[in-house]
Amino acid sequence: MENLHILLLEDHQEEADDLLSILEANDYTVTHVTDKQDAYQQLKNQAFDMMILDIMIHGKPEGIDFAQRLDYERIVIPFLFLTSIQSRAVFEKAKYTKPFSYLLKPFNPMELLYTIELAIESYHGQENTLSTAVTNAVIAPEFLFIKKLRKVVKVNVSTINYIEVNEKYCSLICDEGNYLIKLSLSKIKEVLANPDFKQTHRNYLVNIKKIKELYIEDNLIILGANHRVPFSERYKAAFLKDGLFFR
CATH class of the missing domain: 3.40.50.2300 (Response regulator)
Structure with missing residues (x-):
């Protein structure tokens, strides 16, 4: 942050x-x-x-x-x-x-x-995001501007390990802490538009640069700080086909 x-x-x-x-x-x-x-x-x-x-x-x-x-x-x-x-x-x-x-x-x-x-x-062309709720954010290619209480903090996108989605909310799991914003997975993928973030599960978006270990048969991804993220069959084939982890 x-x-x-x-x-x-x-x-x-x-x-x-x-x-x-x-x-x-x-x-x-x-x-x-x-x-x-x-x-x-x-x-x-x-x-x-x-x-x-x-x-x-x-x-x-x-x-x-x-x-x-x-x-x-x-x-x-x-x-x-x-x-x-x-x-x-x-x-x-x-x-x-x-x-x-x-x-x-x-x-x-x-x-x-x-x-x-x-x-x-x-x-950043994203009106009515910060000022309406403490869980909102403005998303740019390199940074997210997130409302935290009465201030706005800047989070470097490269520090995000993964994003977990629960209905209309996204939890950003970062190197220096976690943040909750009100945004759907489809919307955050659209505005983030970062090739380093790939979907591995219907509720997870992973920063491939943070991947430490990949267990194909166990459908499991290990990230930095021992974060564990599921890897569903639906997204596994495309992920491996493109050689994303090995690039």
Whole structure:
């Protein structure tokens, strides 16, 4: 499990401290910068899941300038603007940089947290998933963004050993812990779309890179940490025919 990493561009230290307090209290990792040059350099050095940009930096619309540069260079990261300026002209200029949202200061902490969740959903094209229930998730090719209490955590798909399904719920058995999400097996296969995950039973999806031992006659698969998963006749033939375990 990883915390979502947020890049915060804010030049007023007191306001930055307020934001850091809210975000870090909800287990988000935050990198704080005070100018657009530093923000751009941070993007070059590490990956971020989300950006929060103040529009006016040192008396200039550097937040908009920074967003325009990213758009020009086709660097796509979900972001939102925070500002105390209530100017239609500024709003129109900011709108063309394609932010997820535009929040006026002073902002409501819960509004900010909900907006971050919605931005993650929108970016990955899976609306109405995180905000409706604590067992929901947004699934991307490399990460799952899972709602856990009031925060969103990021789980690397490669750490999943297997997925067990019980009706409309999936249990994700991962290296660092287990997670429950509300999703059917067919739906998680569709949105996960990862060739490393193969169905071995009507209720199980296995990460083939985690397989340690395979007992054909006993219909049993042993994964890391001694996880034991059934192997049904229905899926065994196709699994072995494709040589998935031996690739």
